[in-house]
Amino acid sequence: MKKLFQILTVILAIGALAQTIAIAKDRTLDDVAKPMNDGEGNPGV
Amino acid sequence: MKALSHFNHWRADPAGWVGSVIMFIFAVIAAFKWQSTGLVFYALVILRDVAASWFLLTRKQASQKMAFGFQDVLAYVSSAMPLVYFSSVQETPFSYLVIASVLAIVGFTLSTLSLFELGGSFGVSPANRGVVRSGVYRFIKHPMYTGYAIGELGLVFLHPMNFMIFILSICFYGLRARCENRLFYTKSRS
Numbered sequence: 001m002k003k004l005f006q007i008l009t010v011i012l013a014i015g016a017l018a019q020t021i022a023i024a025k026d027r028t029l030d031d032v033a034k035p036m037n038d039g040e041g042n043p044g045v
Numbered sequence: 046m047k048a049l050s051h052f053n054h055w056r057a058d059p060a061g062w063v064g065s066v067i068m069f070i071f072a073v074i075a076a077f078k079w080q081s082t083g084l085v086f087y088a089l090v091i092l093r094d095v096a097a098s099w100f101l102l103t104r105k106q107a108s109q110k111m112a113f114g115f116q117d118v119l120a121y122v123s124s125a126m127p128l129v130y131f132s133s134v135q136e137t138p139f140s141y142l143v144i145a146s147v148l149a150i151v152g153f154t155l156s157t158l159s160l161f162e163l164g165g166s167f168g169v170s171p172a173n174r175g176v177v178r179s180g181v182y183r184f185i186k187h188p189m190y191t192g193y194a195i196g197e198l199g200l201v202f203l204h205p206m207n208f209m210i211f212i213l214s215i216c217f218y219g220l221r222a223r224c225e226n227r228l229f230y231t232k233s234r235s
Contacts, residue, residue: 019084
């Protein structure tokens with residue numbers, strides 16, 4: 001029983017880490033995709 | 046009904062009952078946070094808090110315990126320390142938030158694994174319910190404190206003031222570990 005819960009703990013931890021990395025990747029891609037300005041000096045949205 | 050027979054009587058272990066209720070409330074709060082944010086980390090928190098709540102209700106009776114004093118106050122204050130940390134400020138860089146999250150997950154995993162290893166020997170204030178030397182305890186003497194320390198190190202990235210709280214918290218964990226070592230190893234050797 002103890003081992004089962006420890007395995008569940010590790011699975012949840014891997015899931016949480018994977019989710020964190022996915023969020024970080026999405027955010028980084030958004031930042032790259034966001035234009036610095038609209039070409040006329042106005043900041044990007 | 047059979048599961049209920051495992052519970053300690055509240056008169057025999059009032060601290061265990063109080064701790065169990067507090068941990069269960071934390072689990073409910075984590076459930077709300079999981080529902081609102083969708084972060085898997087909170088599922089891990091729920092698992093840990095429900096397990097801690099169960100172990101506090103069903104734990105073994107202490108064979109050795111010091112009279113209520115400094116070490117008990119220290120244990121409760123130290124346990125509440127994570128609540129004192131400041132949350133992130135608006136200027137906190139996103140990369141710091143990611144580092145804090147990773148450290149929180151790693152630390153929480155280590156402390157949850159050690160909680161399951163301790164099982165019925167788990168307690169907040171130092172008491173001898175049988176020394177555990179299996180699982181993560183084979184590699185680290187105090188894996189639960191180590192896990193908390195790793196998780197709290199992540200909080201240092203969120204706010205400049207958190208560094209001072211972290212240093213204080215580490216001192217508390219060190220003192221708690223010393224108290225436990227004295228109780229577990231000095232007396233068992235004699």
